Amino acid sequence: MLDVRGLRKAYGDLVAVHEISFSLNAGEVVGLLGPNGAGKTTTVSMIAGLVVPDGGQVLIDGSPLAGDTDPKKQRIGLVPQDLALYDELSALSNLQFFGALYRLSPAVLKTAIDRSLTLVGLADRARDRVGTFSGGMKRRLNLAASLLHDPDILLLDEPTVGVDPQSRNAIFSNLETLKAQGKALLYTTHYMEEVERLADRVVIVDHGRVVAADTLDGLQQYAPTGAGRVSLETIFLALTGRTLRD
Numbered sequence: 687m688l689d690v691r692g693l694r695k696a697y698g699d700l701v702a703v704h705e706i707s708f709s710l711n712a713g714e715v716v717g718l719l720g721p722n723g724a725g726k727t728t729t730v731s732m733i734a735g736l737v738v739p740d741g742g743q744v745l746i747d748g749s750p751l752a753g754d755t756d757p758k759k760q761r762i763g764l765v766p767q768d769l770a771l772y773d774e775l776s777a778l779s780n781l782q783f784f785g786a787l788y789r790l791s792p793a794v795l796k797t798a799i800d801r802s803l804t805l806v807g808l809a810d811r812a813r814d815r816v817g818t819f820s821g822g823m824k825r826r827l828n829l830a831a832s833l834l835h836d837p838d839i840l841l842l843d844e845p846t847v848g849v850d851p852q853s854r855n856a857i858f859s860n861l862e863t864l865k866a867q868g869k870a871l872l873y874t875t876h877y878m879e880e881v882e883r884l885a886d887r888v889v890i891v892d893h894g895r896v897v898a899a900d901t902l903d904g905l906q907q908y909a910p911t912g913a914g915r916v917s918l919e920t921i922f923l924a925l926t927g928r929t930l931r932d
């Protein structure tokens with residue numbers, strides 16, 4: 687469904703993304719795992735059309751995405767790392783605002799808002815001001831906002847940062863529902879436990895490059911010999927000589 691081929695991006699002298707390629711299929715969760723500064727947000731921003739790549743291509747069902755105004759962009763939903771919500775507005779008003787950006791008709795938008803709020807478990811808080819929400823509730827509303835136009839490719843950039851364990855579990859079960867609906871999910875994180883729990887395949891990135899890409903089982907090929915089954919942390923260390931938390 688989504689093919690990322692040789693994406694590159696430099697900010698002045700700093701090469702944020704050297705060369706990143708991977709693919710994402712319908713009904714699949716791919717974890718994009720790497721430490722802070724690895725280039726995950728830059729990669730996701732290029733896929734979403736927010737950052738113009740210096741090189742490489744993003745393809746949807748085999749055809750290249752041509753810039754920010756390409757109608758194929760509607761197939762992509764982005765859950766940004768930095769919350770994009772208005773604290774002064776209610777949850778409902780926030781979603782009405784984002785829905786208007788997608789140019790959904792009032793009837794379609796109303797259905798979409800009901801569906802999204804129900805999925806994330808916030809239907810009964812629709813009229814409450816977002817400023818009164820917990821970190822976890824804000825993250826769930828951020829997810830709801832990305833679903834209004836019913837994208838079939840969802841890019842999640844560190845969607846659980848700053849949430850309590852209960853909200854994190856709620857987000858995970860929301861994502862499992864979306865996966866069962868056949869959506870393709872790219873899940874960016876520096877938490878290896880999240881990837882171990884959710885991902886069908888993992889793309890490990892470091893310093894703007896893919897250092898390994900495989901299923902969780904397949905990644906065990908990089909485990910130190912004789913170590914038995916090891917964590918992704920150990921695999922990252924074996925591949926890069928550093929820990930994910932450095």
Ligand SMILES: Nc1ncnc2c1ncn2[C@@H]1O[C@H](COP(=O)(O)OP(=O)(O)O)[C@@H](O)[C@H]1O
Nearest residue numbers: 697700702720721722723724725726727728729
């Ligand atoms: N707009 C920007 N201008 C300059 N440098 C940037 C910008 N965005 C990201 N970077 C740098 O690019 C590198 C990769 O950043 P980022 O993609 O945010 O990584 P990650 O999301 O994996 O933490 C970092 O060194 C970061 O400081």
Ligand SMILES: [Mg+2]
Nearest residue numbers: 726727767844
């Ligand atoms: Mg990031």
